[in-house]
Amino acid sequence: MQIIESILTKNPCYTAGRTITVKGLMLHSVGCPQPNAQVFIQNWNRPDYKNACVHGFIDGNTGIIYQTLPWNHRGWHGGGSSNNTHIGVEMCEPSCIKYTQGSSFTCSDKAAAQASVKKTYNAAVELFAMLCKKYNLNPMKDIVSHREGHAIGIATNHGDPEHLWKGVGLNYTMDGFRADVKYTMESEDEKPMTTEERTKFNKLVDAVGTLAEKVDKLEHKMIYAWVDDNMPEWAKPTITKLINKGYLKGDEEGKLNIDDNMLRMLVINDRAGIYGE
Template structure:
């Protein structure tokens, strides 16, 4: 796997600077006939591109992986709560397909298209194996590795059918169940997909430091969290960090949602499937409605889980995440 860092430093998602504790990985495909990752990177690396941002693209021509966000950075890829927990990676799609509506398409060169899809699949397996090792994730555990389609079925992503629609449309035998098994196998071999692979993910190492950036203050790295906690307790001012630099001890308290504030302004929504919820946060149920694209009036604001700012629609339909709205 060739991994190239090409961070979208101008994208509003990156400049927002929000971090997540990585709990899983979500696999996407771009949904258009464009195999070159550079096209997306060039278009998305702009202050005005504020409707999406992912952690990586996999080029359909050569399988190169381009990292476009820090792995523990909160992305805009799922259209739902999975943004707060999952890394999102897009596989580019063959140039020889043509979408005819929704997730259906025609293909003018099936052999070329299959080769491209196989290339991105294999690179995704290696990338996800690397990330599972880095974050101590079990690829076959429930909800750890999911597709965008599976995320929607779980109620944590918008209504998309990728990437299964691409594999199915090209007559490939790939499935997400098989993908998870291939990732697990690759973790055991350190290489591309195989039929075996039963080794367990790499052990998470917990580091005891004053701050993550102050590596010289590190007192030790521990496989057992309890031992790391004990060491931190014995040394004033020390904390326990996971492999991605997140504080795991002492626990960081999450502030309660702030009271709503009356306001009145208009926002523009550029995605058609933004969930409307019964309250200001993903812990509130969905109303079953979507905003659609257009301009809407916000009459109240409230901060929910993870300091996400939510807005109440003037129509009374409910609340939306303002991460996906542009204030006018």
């Protein structure tokens, strides 16, 4: 997914400066045979363009997404109350179609039209997955088309973009679109780590392991009760000597209960000759 920021700063909708709490996403298609998003951007980025303003255009040749409003800016895309709640994104339409009446069109090159529509559809799926995550939206509930928006009374009477999908002979539906967005969100969550991420992760695991060992040693200090296999070899002669001399007696059971630090200190003292031969 490639997003190019291209904010329509001269459009009166942008200069109105209103923001919204994003509660949903509305999918549109432009309703004219113009695949080039730049053409819309140039036409709409004018102070006298008072008809409409959307959050993005998806180019019908490249699938590149042009973000034309900050995502939480109030747009003029759906008419009705959807402008107060929904982000609106336009998919550009293939050049080989010709509108006849309303949302009906003829298509001179079905293969080319389908290729273009597939590009914008796939880019829209990725974009909507990103926006659903960004705004914590449920893709199955919070995504509508302009057509569906009208059906539930939050948008003006348009047929986009389903008319486009149907008109070029693709079996895309809004239910399918929502499912594709959901699937994309879930598969993105499961993406395997890159080599770089894996290296970093392994280093972190090692560091935590070392730390855990240190903590374990602190919490479970080695206490030596007897001169046995547990006791380090370097300490055995000193401790044996101290027991034989009667300096070390242990508790009532004869357990020495000496920790590492004490062991070290006794050996140092012994080497210094404090306990004699």
